[in-house]
Amino acid sequence: MWWASARDAHPRLRELLDEGERARADRLRKPAARALHLTAHALARTVTAAQLGVSTDELTLTAVCKQCGGPHGKPQPPRPLRLSWSHSGERVVVALTLGTDIGVDVERIAPCEQETADRVLAPPERAALAALPSAERPAGFVRYWTRKEALLKSTGDGLAVAPELLHVTAPAAAPRLLSWSGPDRPWLPLHLYDLDAGPGHLAALATVGAPVRPTRHDGSALLAALHTPTDLLAGPVDPILPTAERPLAS
Known part of the structure; x- marks a missing residue:
């Protein structure tokens, strides 16, 4: 990334x-x-x-x-390279893998309207969010949203699948998809990761089939x-990573 x-x-x-x-x-x-x-x-x-x-x-x-x-x-380069990117607030993230479909999402933490939460969260998620102290709810909602968005981007569905059909773990729990209602759930396993997006932002990464080692x-x-x-650079900057550091599925 x-x-x-x-x-x-x-x-x-x-x-x-x-x-x-x-x-x-x-x-x-x-x-x-x-x-x-x-x-x-x-x-x-x-x-x-x-x-x-x-x-x-x-x-x-x-x-x-x-x-x-x-x-x-979802824009994609020639296979086997797979690509996803996201931006919000001040942050931009680009994720690449070889041979593994991927989705990434970053969001700025901001207050959420109750109507929005009711529309995109599954019933257990709404209950868990309501149980949080009020000061923690904006980050709690964004944690839910980034996980769902990353999953839907990884499968290529995007918001064509209603986010409330996905049920993910509570904000403080390790990221995991608990259930996907409806006929569109992928047959391959989905892997989910929370990312450090810096102050004021949250992010998540998801892959289809194989897990990855985020770098x-x-x-x-x-x-x-x-x-x-060029004469002002301390040394060469090469976006092609050494083989051992390339974003390979593990």
């Missing part, structure tokens, strides 16, 4: 995006949203292209909807190197 920040956004990163990504960035009215979009997409394209040994110009990410087969949904890398340094003159 590569972690970065909205503060890493730089005009030169726009050159790394494809035409569609640049067009979507231009439609975002809020500067903070544009910064997150630029950082996330530039980082995702940079580390993915490096793992494949191609330039960002040569990288093609395709999306095929799991539900209808249309050209939308953390500095996406901020990588993006800074892309627009820093």
